[in-house]
Structures are given as structure tokens and as C-alpha cells.
Amino acid sequence: MNTFKLRMICSDLDGTLLKKDGTVHPDNLRAIREAREKGILFAVATGRATGNALAKIRQAGIFCPVSAMNGTVLTDEDGSVLRRHPMTRRTAVEIERVLAGHQADYVLMGEKVLCTSREDFYHHSELEYGPEMEKMGYRFFRGRETVRRAAEKEAVYKYYVCRMQDPERLIREAQEVGRVTLTRSGRDNLEIMTEGVDKATGIMELADLKGIRREEIMAVGDEMNDLPMIRWAGWGVAMGNGADRVKEEADLVTASNEEGGVAKAVRFLLGRAAGLPDAAGCPEGPSLKASGGEEKGPGKR
Numbered sequence: 001m002n003t004f005k006l007r008m009i010c011s012d013l014d015g016t017l018l019k020k021d022g023t024v025h026p027d028n029l030r031a032i033r034e035a036r037e038k039g040i041l042f043a044v045a046t047g048r049a050t051g052n053a054l055a056k057i058r059q060a061g062i063f064c065p066v067s068a069m070n071g072t073v074l075t076d077e078d079g080s081v082l083r084r085h086p087m088t089r090r091t092a093v094e095i096e097r098v099l100a101g102h103q104a105d106y107v108l109m110g111e112k113v114l115c116t117s118r119e120d121f122y123h124h125s126e127l128e129y130g131p132e133m134e135k136m137g138y139r140f141f142r143g144r145e146t147v148r149r150a151a152e153k154e155a156v157y158k159y160y161v162c163r164m165q166d167p168e169r170l171i172r173e174a175q176e177v178g179r180v181t182l183t184r185s186g187r188d189n190l191e192i193m194t195e196g197v198d199k200a201t202g203i204m205e206l207a208d209l210k211g212i213r214r215e216e217i218m219a220v221g222d223e224m225n226d227l228p229m230i231r232w233a234g235w236g237v238a239m240g241n242g243a244d245r246v247k248e249e250a251d252l253v254t255a256s257n258e259e260g261g262v263a264k265a266v267r268f269l270l271g272r273a274a275g276l277p278d279a280a281g282c283p284e285g286p287s288l289k290a291s292g293g294e295e296k297g298p299g300k301r
Helices: 013-017 026-037 050-059 089-101 124-135 144-153 167-177 199-210 224-232 244-249 261-273
Strands: 008-011 041-045 066-068 073-075 081-084 105-110 113-116 139-142 156-163 180-183 190-194 217-221 235-238
Touching (some): 008 013, 013 050, 013 217, 026 041, 026 261, 041 199, 050 066, 050 124, 066 199, 089 144, 089 167, 105 144, 113 144, 124 139, 139 144, 167 180, 167 190, 199 217, 199 224, 217 224, 217 261, 224 244, 235 244
Parallel strands (some): 008 217, 041 066, 113 139, 217 235
Antiparallel strands (some): 105 156, 156 190, 180 190
């Protein structure tokens, strides 16, 4: 059994750290505290807008670095921005035209601005965290014309598409615009960012800033937008409730978000780092995936 040093834990939010009711499982909070007491950095990697993610984790008493909107904005524990990766102005405008042409429902996520494509479409950021995000300087707008103007004037980090009539054609046309990354955080949505950016690049940047090596990192998630960081991290962990492909490619498959799966995976790897037998680190914990009879952890990819 190989031992290794665990120095950073990166967790997705929805379907991973959070339960279905939007709260953090108590076991996850305890495991985060235990890891931090050992000097391990905890960070969040999410598709949510920065202000939304900060409001959610602070509600649970968690203050940590956040890689938001699938790696397009990286903030430190105090919310200060460390890295930004907006779309080019031309790309933002052209993508908005494609989405409008498809009569899709979509959200533009910009520099402290969120715009929805219909007057009667309220994003959950405004409904759940409006006052907190407004204190951070966020503005909320609705209607296609406001989205069009924002695409022309604001730094645009992501388009979140939540209703599409012809997904395959929309994806093809978005790809034809060029200089974009497309991913999904569920079967019925589409997320569009600038080229070369995803959750893996977000945690790479954080690791570089903190002097942490790839093999010292655990990344955990449940959906396709989590797959790049799960592939890249020294230990990639899939949630038990995760998409089949994510579970197939992960090193570990842990319990579901309703069962505190993040905590089980953290304790499993803390045990590994301490050189303990797997069961001692985490009884009833994650199942170790194998590839051709070999573990896929640090140094095995």
C-alpha cells in the first residue's frame, strides 16, 4: 500500500458537499474541520457564480478559496479575486445571439452581474441570496435586451442554459462560434465558458499559488463539469449519486451526498496518508477503483 501526503481537498457543491435540501451534511463539516486541523487546505470548485457560492458556504460557516463558474474566477478565503478568465467580447456577443436565436432560457454570469433571458425568469442567486450578493456589489437584471447589452459591455464569464429546444444544434452552433468550453452540470443544462478553462484549470491555478503538487490533491464531484478536475487530481473521487461516466473514471467512489460522502472520502484518504489500512481510515467508506489491477492514485496515471 502506497502512502502519500494530502495537502488540498477540492469539493464541488451541488450534489457533492450539499444535500438535496441545500445544506451541508454535518459529517462533511466535521471532516473539513479535521482536515484543516492537519494543515490541509479546503477549497470549493463550483459552477455557481462567485457571490452565490460565497454566500452559500459562509452560511454554513465555511471560509475558503473558491473556484467559481467552472474555473473562470478564483477567489481567496476573504473573497478577493486571484484569477479571472472572461470570454472575449466578440465571443460573448456571438454566443448570446446563438442562444437568443434558439429561444433558449439562459443566464449571463458576468463581473458581479447576473442577467436572465426572460422578464419573468428569476435566477436562484437572486431569490435565495439577493441581499447578501447585493452587499458584495452584485446587480440582477432580467429580459433578453438586458442580456444583449451586458454581453456587449460586461466581462462575461459563463452562460448557463437551462432550457433548449434542440440541444445538439445549439451545441454545434456554439462550437462554431469558437474559443469556448462547453460542459454540463446536469442532463438538461449546458454551461459555456471561454476556451481552455474548466474546473481542473481552476484548481491547478490554486495549487500553483499555494505551492501544492497535483499528487497531493483530492478532488470530489458528481457531474460532467467535475470530470476534468477528477481526472487531473492525484485522487479523483466520484459521489455515489454521481453520473455513471464520472464514477467510471474516478479513483474512488464514495457514498452519496445525502450520506456525507465527502466526509467518508476525506477520512479514507487521511487514513491512507497516515499509512493506515483502508478500513481503519474509513469503515464503510469509499470503494477503491482499479484499472487493470492497479490503483489509479498518485503516480499511477
